Amino acid sequence: MGYILNILTIGSVKMDDKAYTPDEVAKIFQISKHTVYELIKRGELQAFKIGNKMRIEHSELERFKEITKAPSRKTRTEQTDSIHHLTEPIRLSGSHDFLVERFIKQATSLQLHIQPSYVGSLEGLMMLYRNHCDIAAIHLLDPLSQEYNLPFIHQLFVHESISVVRFAAREQGFIVAKGNPKQIQDFNDLTRKDIQFINRQKGAGTRFLLDSKLSQKGIDPKNINGYANEEWNHLSTASYISKGRADVAFGIKSAASHLGLDFIPVAKEHFDLVFRFTDEKKQSLKELITYLQSKDFKKSLIDLEGYSIEDLGKIIYQY
Structure with a gap:
């Protein structure tokens, strides 16, 4: 059975x-x-x-x-075929995102089964490099070039057959309680003694962006209460604010909207999907990219507060 x-x-x-x-x-x-x-x-x-x-x-x-x-x-043959299909999922690793969730859910209409593992952008890309997944969901800011994703991809993937597909642009910023009672406005406020911060885990794209901003402004993370306290996805991080366990988090606007919190925009980032083609999964991955580029998928994306999908499905790099 x-x-x-x-x-x-x-x-x-x-x-x-x-x-x-x-x-x-x-x-x-x-x-x-x-x-x-x-x-x-x-x-x-x-x-x-x-x-x-x-x-x-x-x-x-x-x-x-x-x-x-x-x-x-079902006949024994039908059962075997069905089990074989489900035991060979398309493995997606990397950053957690609400639109990625929707994409995974809707992929079932293509009879494709996507198995997600939300481990952060950097770990997701490394899993793709090690051939432990088929798609990496990433938003990694290179602190030197200030360019997203491609600098990391160029370093890791030299001969592999990959495609980098633009998924969305997202707003990142400060997530605070309704009405912003602590009057948090910029990164310097994070060092105030009356402010409790909640951070994302090392390797998360949001953590990359935060650390880059702190470095640019000469802020020592040791001076931020709660910098060492880590959470693994946007919603659980934002929940610290809604429950009064922290005063501010750094994350995406849609997470703040989900919980009725206020949001102070800081930056826009590029969120991309990196597809690595193998003989076993090549056809399925091509079907997914075609669906990403379809009008039907774009029309299905509603309630997009904090997102821009103008370049959804655009192939920005291919080898």
Whole structure:
């Protein structure tokens, strides 16, 4: 029997819907923890991943129970083909983004299964370099050239067959409580003794941009309360502000909008998808790029506060 769950992303998890750890899943289905990890490793049991933590949504566990209750009416050949398709997902690693979530969800209409791992831009690009994923989602600012993404790509990918596709431009800035009660306006305010900051993890594109700005302004991170406190995605970082656990975060405008927070713009950045072609995935990746460039996908993107998709689907580098 194939234990198959659809892949989930952090944005698809409802705030009031419990997400289970592999240990908890093992207890629910009365199997060993080792079995759960083996099923995940083989792609038969899918989980969304943030950093190095895996979670499975409650509603998906309920659906899984229903699937395992009754025998499938499919022929053995159909079952084998279906399992083979789902155990060979397209692996996407890198930065977390709400539009990426939407892209992953809509890719199912192409009968393509994308498995995301939100580990930050730098780690996502390194995973692509090591052939541990097929797509890297990145927004890395080179501090010397002040150019996004391509300087890193040129250093890593010399002979590999890749395409860099522009996904969106995003607004980055300060996320603060409604009404900006601490009157935070610029980077110098981060060093105030009455300000508590929440940071993104090392390797995140947002962290690259923040550190570049601090360096330009001669600000020592040691003087920022909370600089060492790290979170792994935009929404969880912004939640520190909404819950009153921090006064300011540095992140994207859409995260502030999701939680009804105020936003002070600082910079616009380029968010790109890097596709690495292999014989096994080449056709599927080409289909994804074609869909990215389609009018249908562009029309599906609504509520784009904090984004610009003027160059969506544009190939900015190809080898």
